[in-house]
Amino acid sequence: MLRSELIAKLAAEYSHLKHEDLEKIVAVILDEIADALAEGNxxxxxxxxxxxxxxxxxxxxxxxxxxxxxxxxxxxxxxxxxxxxxxxxxxxxxxxxxx
The missing domain is CATH 4.10.520.10 (IHF-like DNA-binding proteins)
Incomplete structure (x- = not known):
């Protein structure tokens, strides 16, 4: 599954949320995971x-x-x-x- 496919699936399931907001949510989650790993956590x-x-x-x-x-x-x-x-x-x- 690609990031865009994940966002599209979330947008279909949570139609009350804006597509741009879902993009930001997914980006923040993945960035936080990457940042934690980069720090060795x-x-x-x-x-x-x-x-x-x-x-x-x-x-x-x-x-x-x-x-x-x-x-x-x-x-x-x-x-x-x-x-x-x-x-x-x-x-x-x-x-x-x-x-």
Whole structure:
């Protein structure tokens, strides 16, 4: 799903809200998550999952075209761990809202 598709779906479901307001809401939420991760913090959305950052150590990689060895620097990467409810829905479990 693209950001624009998410906004369109929200606009259809919440027709009393302006499209521009929904765009701002989605942008603020995603920006806050990105800012928290950039600061090295963890973001947990109960029932959905948790975003965090992980450190990758430097290593020796290989250029797939030439086979030449390449030094890959250490870096910090975003990581997502799905929550129990999200895992259940993706794996065909019951919808938590149906309870």
């Amino acid at each position: 963890r973001v947990e959305l109960r029932g959905f999952g948790a975003f965090s950052v992980r450190e990758r150590k430097p290593r020796v990689g290989r250029n797939p075209r030439t086979g030449e060895k390449v030094h890959v620097e250490a870096k910090t990467v975003p990581f997502f761990r799905p929550g129990k409810e999200l895992r259940a829905r993706v794996n065909g479990g019951t919808d938590p809202e149906a309870r």
